[in-house]
Amino acid sequence: MAHRHGQPRRRGPRAGHHLPWRPDARATQHVLAHLRGARGGRPGRARLRAADGDHASARPAAAQRPRSRPQHLVHRRPVHARGPAGQCVGGGRPALASLLARAGGRRLCLRPTRSNRRRALVLPGPPRAPKRPVRSRNVRILVVITKGEAGGAQTHLLELCRALAASHRFLVLIGGAESTPLGNALRASGIEVRAIATLGNSLSPTGALRTVARICDAVQSWAPDVVHLHSGGAGALGRIAAGLCGVPAVYTVHGFGFKDAVPPPRRQLALAVERLLSPLTRHMICVSHHERSLARRLPIPSGRVTVIANGIADSPLRAKPYAARGAVVMVARMAPPKRHDILLAALCVLRSRGLELPPVVLAGGGPGLPALRDMANDLGLGSLVELPGDLADVPALLVRSQVFVLLSDHEGLPISVIEALRAGLPVLASDLPGIRTQLDDGHEGWLTRNNPTEVADALQRLLTNPQMRERMGAAARARYERDFGARAMAARVEAIYQELARLPGSGRTYAP
Structure with a gap:
């Protein structure tokens, strides 16, 4: 049969040639109803949904658009189906219906080919393989804390080091004397500890300069990937030293010094210092959402502030609060x-x-x-x-x-x-x-x-x-x-370590 422009009409393969079985009549009628609804009798850009046993639920498009071409021309136009492998799996109406029936409810679409004289039924390709997770690495963390006495920040640091010591290396700088409760507990856990006598909460300019120099010396000699700072004094001086050495700094806020309960002169000074040091803070960890709300006063991007609640390891000891004497x-x-x-x-x-x-x-x-x-x-x-x-x-x-x-x-x-x-x-x-x-x-x-x-x-x-x-x-x-729990806390802090360790400059030494 000749085409209306004088060219012979190309026919597809025999119906169901590459298929092991022929579709039922209901599936064939479902496909034909959609093909007839295209403009000029040509297959339109319709999305065909084929669900098992639910072919009659699709809305026929023939009732919405007028048909300007004879039905026999539409019936004879071949439709080639291409499977996931990109090969033609059949032609003609029965093959298309069979392919739809075998799709099992997958969304299929008709796409025009380069010649625009036939339509290819393209099945969605296989899902992409998930990206490989970034391989973790052993991170070298230099930790600085103001005091080594018994306290909440010290307990938090001890729990964190114990939880991550098996997979990462720690060097802890503690302000004050050589022997402190925190230092002794860390040494008993196999973690290296050094004391900085000039580190404290005092505002002595000479002591502050010496402390910054000592921290810079530790960064140059030990080459950490990350510097993690705890409490106010260490947080201020440690960020200055980390900025001079070009190493990313993490600052854990156990309590801002510019809360409303703090006396006004001290509160204003603490707020001014935090605003000046915010550009040197690569990541800030707040232990509560209240501290996070206070951090909004600082010029630090919200993406660099994370709330990680304190956690401690479990203990088998249980109290008996119902006892008569306690x-x-x-x-x-x-x-x-x-x-x-x-x-x-x-x-x-x-x-x-x-x-x-x-x-x-x-x-x-x-x-x-x-x-x-x-x-x-x-x-x-x-x-x-x-x-x-x-x-x-x-x-x-x-x-x-x-x-x-x-x-x-x-x-x-x-x-x-x-x-x-x-x-x-x-x-x-x-x-x-x-x-x-x-x-x-x-x-x-x-x-x-x-x-x-x-x-x-x-x-x-x-x-x-x-x-x-x-x-x-x-x-x-x-x-x-x-x-x-301590595990959840340590896992979230470890993720921050891994992220910062991949930044340029981590693990290198720079002259201050």
Whole structure:
């Protein structure tokens, strides 16, 4: 049969020539209904969906567009089907319908060929193979922290180094004396530690310059990939040294110094320093969303700020808060912003109400320890309150306790509260933004204002209700298991290390 332009019409292969079986009549009618609906009787750019056993559900396009060509011309136009391998698998109406029926619901489309005289049915190709994950590497991390005494930032650093020491190398620079609780614990874990006597929270220009020089010497001699900084003094001087040496710096914020509770002169100075050092911060880690909201005041891109909650490794020791006799314990450094004085005043309120008081243990060191001991004696609580100083085994202390207390003017994400949650103790704490992310009021414990009467009321509810202590202790343990494990924290920090280690300049030394 001749074409209307005088050229012979090309026919496709015999229907079903390359197929092992012929389609049913319903599938054939479904395909023809779509082919007839194209303009001028030619196959249009229609997407054909072939679902198993549902060929009659497709809307026929012939009822929407007029047909200007005889039906027999449309029927005789060959349609070639191309499979995933790019080869013609059949021609004609039955072959096309068979291919649609075998597609099993896949989306198929008609595409014009180069000659535009026939249409090829193209099956979607196989899915692309996923990209290979970036291979991790052993990263050399230089860690700088202001002090090596017992505290939340020090516990966080110790847990992080222990979790990643098997796959990465650490060198920790600690301000102060050669022998500190943090330094001794790190050395016992096989991590190299060096002391910097001039590193501290003092504002001495000479000491600051010497500290920057010592950090630069460590960067040049040890060639780290990343410099990780903890706490305010180390965070400021360490970022300057890392910027001089061209090594990316990570700064973990355990608590900004420009919070509203900080005195105005100190708050303004801390904000000015952070704004000046923001360009030298390659990545900032905030321990809570409240600290993240404060970081929005700084000129640092939001993509370089990450919230990673503190985490600690699990311990098999569990407290029994429902026990009839147990201690009320507070583990905190005896220095601002901690408020041990409010707890002592609340104990006096409970004594005036005739309540029998349990033993009270105020663990922790600091410059305020002598004054706090004198205050307890003056209030007549000397025989009731125990002040053991810094303790190496805090979990053993929490096991023999029934209530944990933390009163403070401002906090980041206190590690001591996480330790109490891990032990399964109900928590009585100051109502602060960082602590609100650790426990819910009335569920894992009580949140209160820093008022002796309100603290006494909440403490009395806990001491006189063993069932409440047991219920809150179980909820506290569940909260720890859900949110504050060490593995999740270490994995997220490790991902930041791996990202920064691939930047240009990592692992090289530069003259300051």
